[in-house]
Amino acid sequence: MTADAIVAKNLTYSYGQLLAVDHVSFTVPEGEILGFLGPNGAGKSTTVKMLTGQLRPREGRATLLGMDVGHNTERVQARIGVCFETTNLYERMSAEENLNLFARLFAVADFDAGALLKRVGLDGRGRDRVEGYSKGMKQRLMVARALVNRPDILFLDEPTEGLDPTSSETICNIILEERNRGATVFLTTHDMMEADQLSDRVAFINKGQVVALDTPHNLKQQYGKRALKAEVAKPDGGLETREIILDRPETVAAVRELFSNEQVVTIHSEEASLEDIFIRITGRGLGG
């Protein structure tokens, strides 16, 4: 049986009168990628800060790798990697110097900065100062920095936001490689497609509360609308869209009737996206 890498129990935090995270509880088993989804201000970053020991919860507790974060902050932090949403690299240092600095802080023996830079596609640029890097290069370096200590848990906050497709793909591949290595990944993102592709499970957070937590497949099953969408030719030469809801007693007859009576131009299955489900659950979109 797989142990839980992350256990959040009634985590609560408020900024003054504003309740940012409201009694949030969930667990993440070892080796799982959890997509943590929610609009801006929903409490995602505050939850991550409590899990990584940057903020002390007002109520509740977080346990990582069997250790209470509040009581074993440094021991926990030695075994996690965090990639922040905002770039926070030492810009007047080179990529190699940035990685070597963190390797020394984590006391990583025989650290090979070049190999890690190659993994994130920055080989050959390791000795350049970070101030000359593009946004995509900086983001890839941030991911590399989070991997310096071969973490057991990897926290990634919007790791692909605003990146070109190549950089995004590089980072997505690294996330999957880390999961395959056995690391647990806590992925905070706005990107529903990315979350759907990468996550074993997704959690929706809204107004400081986790409102749904399951695999993308189950969520779609539970909340989504399964249907067939067909385009048929009209007598005047135009196209008309028809929708047939699946899993109903009349579905088979409806499909037969469509092909018998209409000239079908295109037909495909229609699946609810995570964004549709989020809107359905919370009544608001992920954009804000």
Place this chain on the structure above:
Amino acid sequence: MNWRIVRVLVAKDLTLFFRNRYFALITGLAVFAYAGIYFAMPASVDEKLAIGLYAPQLPPVLEELQQEEGLTIEQAESEEALKDAVIEGRLEAGIILSAEAIQKLLGGQKARIELYFPSDAPDEFKEAIITLVRELAYLQSGQVLTVEVSEQVLGRDMLGNQIPPRDRMLPLFAVFIIMAETLGLASLISEEVEGRTVTALMVTPVNVRGFFAAKGVSGVGLAFLQAALLMAVTGGLNQQPVILLLALLLGACLATGVGFLMAALGKDLMSVMAWGIPVMLILSVPAFGVLLPGTVSDWIKVIPSYYLSDTVHLSANFGLGWDDVWQNLLILLGFNAVIISLGIAALRRKLQ
């Protein structure tokens, strides 16, 4: 406290500090520049007072006047030559003693004597010359003064052994160098906060105590080493080196505490500099008091750097020991405890 982590952070801080061109230049040049100024200034004090005299007929008391210690009397060829010498600064004062005036003096009559002073002569100096001339006239007219003056110097008699201005400037240089590092340290911390690199550090085994310790070691180290190097190069450590090094170390700690406070007060690098420059100037005021005695009053003792400037001045220039400066060092230590505690508390609040 994990000193391995502190060591790594200090190495990082020093790398970043010297990659900031401004601070790297200031740090590198400051010692050379101040040492250069020091050695360019005269190493001794000219204690002679040179006054000029134009008198067609030399008065008999002139010889008596020339015997005054530290006084040089130059005879001018003409009234115009005397005026020019005073204007050009070759003479501190000029006396015109016309033939008529001497005759009147010898006859016991009231005579008119013209005195010339440069425009920047202080009133006290003018009064002293007028008094000297009056006494001479008194003697010239054959009257004996009814007072006998007994001269006693309280404390160490510095006659013939005055402190050259360059040595008076040493505390100023040392304070400047130390306080300049306040800006360097504050900007280093501010950059970490502004660039959020401190957040990246705080999710590693680095804790807040380690972060402060590293910044403290970097700040104290940079300030102390520069000040100590300057003092060593200029010969300032020839007397009481232990006391002086301790004073400089405490001064460097003071600069570090002030640096923490400024980094906490400033919202960004620009506001840190805006806070830092006036603070640096205020902390330098006591050193100006050493350079220009009598220009500052007792209120200056509320500025913590007074106790650094005063100790450096007393020990480096007069060779005074523990008995004379222990109170200064103790007060400086007290100020340090308060300022460093406040700085850490303010900065910790900002980081959290």
